[in-house]
Structure formats: C-alpha cells, structure tokens
Amino acid sequence: MSLWKHYHLPQSVEEAVELLGRYDGQARVVGGGTDLILEMQQGHTPPVEALVDLSRVPDLGRIVEEGPYLVIGAGVTHTQIVADPRVARGGTCLAESCGVIGGPQVRNVGTLAGNIAHALPAADGTISLLALGGEAEIASGRRQAAESKVVRQWKPLEEMFLGPGKSAIDSTRELITRLRFIPTGPGEGSAFKRVMRPQGVALPMINMAVRLKLDEAAERVLSARVTIGPAGPTPFLATQTMDFLSGQLAAPETFAQAAKVALGEVHLRTSRHRATDEYRAEMVRALLPQTLAKAAERARTQRSGPGEVGELV
Ligand SMILES: Cc1cc2nc3c(=O)[nH]c(=O)nc-3n(C[C@H](O)[C@H](O)[C@H](O)COP(=O)(O)OP(=O)(O)OC[C@H]3O[C@@H](n4cnc5c(N)ncnc54)[C@H](O)[C@@H]3O)c2cc1C
Numbered sequence: 001m002s003l004w005k006h007y008h009l010p011q012s013v014e015e016a017v018e019l020l021g022r023y024d025g026q027a028r029v030v031g032g033g034t035d036l037i038l039e040m041q042q043g044h045t046p047p048v049e050a051l052v053d054l055s056r057v058p059d060l061g062r063i064v065e066e067g068p069y070l071v072i073g074a075g076v077t078h079t080q081i082v083a084d085p086r087v088a089r090g091g092t093c094l095a096e097s098c099g100v101i102g103g104p105q106v107r108n109v110g111t112l113a114g115n116i117a118h119a120l121p122a123a124d125g126t127i128s129l130l131a132l133g134g135e136a137e138i139a140s141g142r143r144q145a146a147e148s149k150v151v152r153q154w155k156p157l158e159e160m161f162l163g164p165g166k167s168a169i170d171s172t173r174e175l176i177t178r179l180r181f182i183p184t185g186p187g188e189g190s191a192f193k194r195v196m197r198p199q200g201v202a203l204p205m206i207n208m209a210v211r212l213k214l215d216e217a218a219e220r221v222l223s224a225r226v227t228i229g230p231a232g233p234t235p236f237l238a239t240q241t242m243d244f245l246s247g248q249l250a251a252p253e254t255f256a257q258a259a260k261v262a263l264g265e266v267h268l269r270t271s272r273h274r275a276t277d278e279y280r281a282e283m284v285r286a287l288l289p290q291t292l293a294k295a296a297e298r299a300r301t302q303r304s305g306p307g308e309v310g311e312l313v
Pocket of ligand 1 (some may be wrong): 028031032033034035036037038045054074094101102103106109110111112114115116117118122123124125169171174175176177202204207
C-alpha cells in the first residue's frame with residue numbers, strides 16, 4: 001500500500017492551509033521527512049491521501065530579524081541554523097544542538113519545526129529553543145461566511161506539547177509557520193550538552209540546555225531557563241531549578257546545588273534502548289553544572305561560538 005497518493009509543493013502559507021482544508025484531515029504537513037517517512041514506513045503514523053511539503057514556500061526558508069526577535073521559518077534546516085552567525089551569537093545552545101542532530105544528510109533536510117512538531121521529550125533542537133524562551137507561530141484555516149481565512153497565532157513553546165510524540169498542533173489541519181526567540185544580549189549566555197551513543201537511536205540518552213542572565217557585576221544570576229530531556233512526558237522546563245538559581249552567585253557551588261534541585265524535580269525513566277534512570281541521574285549531576293558554567297562563561301565573555309556539546313559513550 002502506498003503511504004500517500006498526492007505530493008503537494010505549495011508556494012505560500014495560504015496555499016498550504018487551503019490544501020490541508022481541502023483534504024479535511026486526510027493530508028499531512030511534511031518538512032524534511034526524516035521522522036515522518038520512517039514513522040509511516042513503520043506503521044506508527046497512518047498513510048495519508050496527501051503530503052503537503054513546505055520546502056518551496058519562500059518566506060519559510062529564511063532566518064530574519066523582526067523587532068527584538070530572531071525568526072526561523074518552518075522550512076529552515078538544521079544546517080542553515082548552524083551556519084547562521086546570528087544564531088551562533090544570540091542562540092548558541094540552539095546552534096550547538098542543531099549541529100549534532102543526526103548526520104549531515106539528516107541536518108541538510110531536517111527542520112527545527114519538524115523537530116518541535118514531532119514532540120519528543122528529548123528532541124535536541126526543541127530542548128534548546130525551549131531554554132531560549134522560544135515561541136511558535138501556528139497557521140490554521142477558519143471559515144468566515146463563505147470565505148476561508150488563514151489565522152496565525154504565536155504560542156510559547158511550552159504550550160506545544162501534550163505527551164511523548166503528541167503535539168498540541170494537529171499536523172493534518174494546521175502548521176507551524178515560524179519559530180522565534182529573543183537573542184541573548186549583554187550579560188547573557190546559553191549552552192547545550194548531551195550524552196549520545198555513537199551509533200544509537202536518533203535521540204540522546206540525556207540532553208539539557210541553559211539560558212542565563214547575570215547582573216551588571218557578572219556575579220549573580222538574574223534569571224535562568226533550564227531544560228532537560230527526557231525528564232518527563234514532554235520537553236521539561238526545570239522551573240524549580242530556575243527559581244533556585246535566580247539571585248544566586250554564578251559559581252560552581254551554586255551550579256552543583258542546582259543539579260541537586262533539578263534531580264528533585266525531573267522524572268527520569270529507564271529506557272531499554274538508551275539508558276537507565278540511574279545513569280541519567282548521574283549525567284544530570286555531572287553535566288548540568290558544566291552546562292550552567294558554560295552559559296555563565298559566555299555571559300561574562302560574550303564569546304559565544306558553539307562549542308563541544310558532550311561526549312559519546
Ligand atoms: C538517522 C537519524 C538521526 C536523527 N538524529 C536526531 C538527533 O540526534 N536529535 C534529534 O533531536 N532528532 C534526530 N532525528 C530526528 C529528526 O531528524 C529530527 O527530529 C528532525 O528535526 C525532524 O524534522 P523534519 O523536518 O525531518 O520533520 P518531518 O519528518 O518532516 O516531520 C516530523 C513531524 O512533524 C510534522 N511537521 C513537520 N513540519 C511541520 C510544520 N511546519 N508544521 C506542522 N507539522 C509539521 C510532520 O507532520 C511529522 O508529524 C534523527 C533522525 C534520523 C533519521
């Protein structure tokens with residue numbers, strides 16, 4: 001049985017939304033297809049009448065500055081993100097995570113929007129964009145009188161996930177058009193780390209990302225965003241750890257203590273293909289202080305090219 005009958009390459013968001021509306025739940029959005037096609041082949045996602053490929057929508061293939069935001073189109077690949085100096089500078093953790101997703105072939109076609117729409121708790125790009133305080137723009141069709149109209153709405157990333165592999169957006173009826181975040185500025189830095197098996201399945205044993213803002217003296221943490229995956233059914237925002245860090249000295253003792261707070265709020269599981277819960281806990285204890293220290297160093301020095309994200313084990 002074929003996995004789809006028709007393959008559409010719309011030239012605009014309006015056309016993409018119109019196509020989804022026409023198929024009335026029987027079509028599905030595809031980005032690079034690196035997750036979706038495997039999922040369909042393996043029977044985890046049902047066959048569809050049509051795929052709606054966003055890669056020919058010109059506006060969605062770019063990274064642009066809009067007001068305070070850096071805006072990443074849904075067609076932007078991991079390779080494009082890694083190559084963009086504005087992301088390297090203002091969203092270093094995102095450049096680091098997109099730079100280790102799969103191999104070059106996967107990064108050349110796989111998109112950050114697809115990474116987010118797939119809604120896995122340890123998806124690397126997702127974990128970093130969540131730490132940066134990212135948002136997603138959702139486009140859907142609304143019928144008004146006889147006309148159908150495209151409605152676009154920005155939502156915080158944390159509202160995009162319902163459970164493992166369960167997105168709050170229905171990719172058969174609506175689409176992520178753009179993603180955005182406010183780049184780190186003076187006194188701010190971010191960092192990402194993960195532990196991955198060299199030839200392992202597509203997701204890490206554990207990953208984490210941090211965005212830190214320091215005070216003027218660069219001594220204390222003004223605010224922090226910390227994410228860890230997989231540490232629950234959805235990409236995990238470690239709010240207790242964030243609250244703990246606020247106002248503390250940006251120093252190794254604080255960062256070690258923050259890892260203890262994080263261990264009190266994460267929900268780590270043993271997964272047959274990746275790691276035991278004990279191993280994951282040990283990695284949070286070891287890697288979170290390092291990730292915090294790297295973000296603090298970047299906040300102090302403002303030297304923020306992507307670095308080494310972790311070891312293969
Ligand atoms: C060999 C291999 C290695 C990998 N390694 C990693 C890794 O290290 N880390 C990691 O995080 N991931 C990894 N992945 C998973 C995958 O490559 C990424 O999640 C990628 O970012 C998915 O993007 P995509 O554009 O290919 O999504 P697709 O496969 O096109 O789509 C994924 C899902 O999102 C939906 N979707 C896509 N775009 C949109 C949109 N704009 N709006 C609404 N819904 C949309 C689709 O309908 C589908 O349900 C790997 C995959 C492979 C095959």
